[in-house]
Amino acid sequence: MSAPRDRTYTRLLHAGAPPFVDGVAPVNVPLVRASTLRFERDATRAELHHRREAGEPVATYGRHGSATHRALEAALGELEVAQHLLLAPSGLAAISLTFIALLSPGDHVLVQDSVYGPVRERVEPLLSRLGVSFSYISAGAGLPADKVRPNTRLIYVESPSSFLYEVIDLPALAAFARAHGALLAADNTWGAGLLYRPLELGADISIQAITKYVGGHSDLMQGAVAVRNNAIARRLAETHDSLGLFVSPDDAWLALRGLRTLAVRLAQHQRHALEVAHYLADARDVVERVFYPALPGDPGHTLWKRDFHGANGLVSFSLRGARQTDAVAFVDALRLFGIGASWGGFESLALIAPASRLAVHSYAHGDAPVVRLHIGLEDPRDLIEDLAQAFRRIAG
Numbered sequence: 001m002s003a004p005r006d007r008t009y010t011r012l013l014h015a016g017a018p019p020f021v022d023g024v025a026p027v028n029v030p031l032v033r034a035s036t037l038r039f040e041r042d043a044t045r046a047e048l049h050h051r052r053e054a055g056e057p058v059a060t061y062g063r064h065g066s067a068t069h070r071a072l073e074a075a076l077g078e079l080e081v082a083q084h085l086l087l088a089p090s091g092l093a094a095i096s097l098t099f100i101a102l103l104s105p106g107d108h109v110l111v112q113d114s115v116y117g118p119v120r121e122r123v124e125p126l127l128s129r130l131g132v133s134f135s136y137i138s139a140g141a142g143l144p145a146d147k148v149r150p151n152t153r154l155i156y157v158e159s160p161s162s163f164l165y166e167v168i169d170l171p172a173l174a175a176f177a178r179a180h181g182a183l184l185a186a187d188n189t190w191g192a193g194l195l196y197r198p199l200e201l202g203a204d205i206s207i208q209a210i211t212k213y214v215g216g217h218s219d220l221m222q223g224a225v226a227v228r229n230n231a232i233a234r235r236l237a238e239t240h241d242s243l244g245l246f247v248s249p250d251d252a253w254l255a256l257r258g259l260r261t262l263a264v265r266l267a268q269h270q271r272h273a274l275e276v277a278h279y280l281a282d283a284r285d286v287v288e289r290v291f292y293p294a295l296p297g298d299p300g301h302t303l304w305k306r307d308f309h310g311a312n313g314l315v316s317f318s319l320r321g322a323r324q325t326d327a328v329a330f331v332d333a334l335r336l337f338g339i340g341a342s343w344g345g346f347e348s349l350a351l352i353a354p355a356s357r358l359a360v361h362s363y364a365h366g367d368a369p370v371v372r373l374h375i376g377l378e379d380p381r382d383l384i385e386d387l388a389q390a391f392r393r394i395a396g
Contacts (some may be wrong), residue, residue: 008079008194009263015078016071016256031253032066055234068249072256076214079193079259080206082226084233086240087247091189091209092118094223098185098205099123099154101239102232105131107153112139112168114161114361116187117354138362139168143176152180158187159198160300163316163353163372164291165190166363167300170307174202183232189213192344194262195310199228205236212344213312216258216265220251265346265377269313270294272383273375277315279384286391288320288368313375314343316353318368326394327352327369333390336383343374348383350374 018025037059039045049060057073059065065073065087073085088094095116103109109127111119113136124134137144139157155177159168170186177184185205186198192213198206208214210222227233277292293304294311304311319327331339337350353370364370375383 011078012075012194012263013260016074018067018071029068029071029253029256031249032068033249034066035062037061055230055237063244063246065247065252066249068252068256069247072252072259075256075259076193076208076210076224076226079262080188080208080224080226081197081200082206082228084227084230084236086225086233086236086245087210087252088223088225088240088245089247090221091116091207091211091223092122093245094207094209094225095119095187096123096126097236097240097243097245098207098225099127099132099156100243101236102154102183102185102205103127103132104153106151107131108133108135108149108151109154109156110135110137110144110147110152110182111155112137112157112161114139114164114166114363115156115158116162116189117357119156120360136360139166140363143172145176148180148182152182154183154185156185156187158190159196160190160293160304161361161363163358163370164361164363165293165298165300165314165316166361167293167303167307169303170198170201170203177204178202188226189344190312190314191308192262192266192312193226194266195312196308199226201307204229204232209344210255211342213266213269214255214258214262214344216262216345217254218342218345218347220254222247222251222255266310266312268377269375270311272377272380273311273313273315275380276373276375276383276387279387280315280317283391284320286320286395288318288366291316291370312344314372315375316370316372318366318370320368322369322394324352324355324369327371329394330390331371333393334386335389336378336386337373343372345374346377348374348376348378 018029048058051058077085174184183204186203188206189209206226208224280287280290292315293300331350337348340349351372358364
C-alpha cells in the first residue's frame with residue numbers, strides 16, 4: 001500500500017489564486033495599493049463594517065489590507081493548516097503581537113531557554129513592565145512540571161531552536177499545556193510551514209518570520225501568526241487592529257510570489273546543507289560538533305524524523321580548540337559566504353553565534369565558538385572549497 005499523499009505542495013501553488021472576471025484571470029494576484037476605499041453606497045460601507053466587526057477579514061479602510069493581502073493569508077493558511085492568519089511587519093512584530101494579545105497583568109509565561117534572542121532582550125522587558133512574569137525552561141529536561149504555576153497562561157517554544165537547532169517533543173508539550181490550562185505557541189520560522197506544522201502537532205499558535213524562507217530573496221521584512229481556534233484568533237485580531245499593524249501590499253505580493261517556489265527552494269537548500277554538514281562532520285581536526293537535526297548523529301534526529309517533513313539550509317558548528325578571535329578570523333577568510341545576521345535567502349551567509357546568547361541555552365555545552373552557516377543555492381562543492389580554505393587560513 002502506498003503512503004497517503006501530502007497535497008500541500010499542490011495546494012500551495014493554487015491557494016489565493018485570483019478569481020475569473022468575465023472569464024479571464026491573471027496567474028498571479030494583482031498588486032493592489034490603497035489607503036482609502038470608496039463605496040458606491042453607504043449601505044455597502046455599513047454592511048462591510050458590520051462583517052468586519054463580526055470577525056470576517058474584509059476591508060473598510062486601507063490598513064485592513066487588499067485582495068493582495070487576502071491571497072497571501074489564504075496561501076499561508078494552507079501552508080500552516082490554519083483557519084486564521086494575521087500578517088505583521090516583521091517576525092519580531094508577530095511574536096510581540098502574540099504575547100501582548102494573549103497575556104494580561106499578573107499572568108505567567110514559560111519560555112524555552114533557547115528561543116530567538118530578542119524574545120529575552122525585547123519582549124520580556126516590555127511585558128515585564130506590563131506585569132507579566134517570565135520563567136525559562138530547558139526543552140531537554142522533560143516536561144516543565146516544576147516550573148508551571150496556577151497563573152501560567154502561555155508556553156512559548158521554538159523547534160528547532162535558535163543557533164543550535166534543539167528539537168523538542170511538541171506533541172507531548174502540547175498535551176502538558178492543555179492539562180494545565182495554558183496555550184502553546186511555537187516559532188515555526190525554521191520549518192517555514194512546509195517542513196513543520198505545529199498546529200497539526202497540537203500547538204495553539206504558529207509564528208513565522210516570513211522574512212526568511214517564504215520571502216526567499218532577502219528583500220522583505222514580514223511576519224505571520226497562524227491559529228485554528230476562533231476565540232484565540234479574535235483576541236489576536238483585536239490587538240492587531242489596536243496596534244495598527246500593517247504589511248505593505250508590495251511586501252505581501254513579494255511574499256506570495258516567494259511562496260510559489262518555496263518547496264523547490266527548500267529541497268535544494270536541504271540537499272546542499274546535508275552535503276556541507278557531512279563535510280563538517282568529517283573535519284574532526286577543526287570541527288568539534290556539528291548542529292543539524294537531519295544528521296543521523298544529531299541528538300534531535302529521531303524527533304526530527306518523526307515530526308518534520310525535511311530540513312533547511314541552516315548548519316552550525318563549533319570550532320575545536322579555538323578562541324573567539326579564531327572564529328572571527330575564520331569568518332573573515334570566507335569568500336563566497338557573506339557575513340550577515342539573517343538567513344533564508346538564496347545566498348550563503350556566515351555568522352558567529354554571540355556567546356552571550358549561547359550562554360543561556362541549556363543545549364549549549366562548553367565554550368568553543370560556534371559559527372552559524374546558512375547554506376544557499378550555490379554549488380555546495382564551491383562552498384566546501386571556501387570553508388576548507390578558511391580552515392587552512394586559521395590553521396596557518
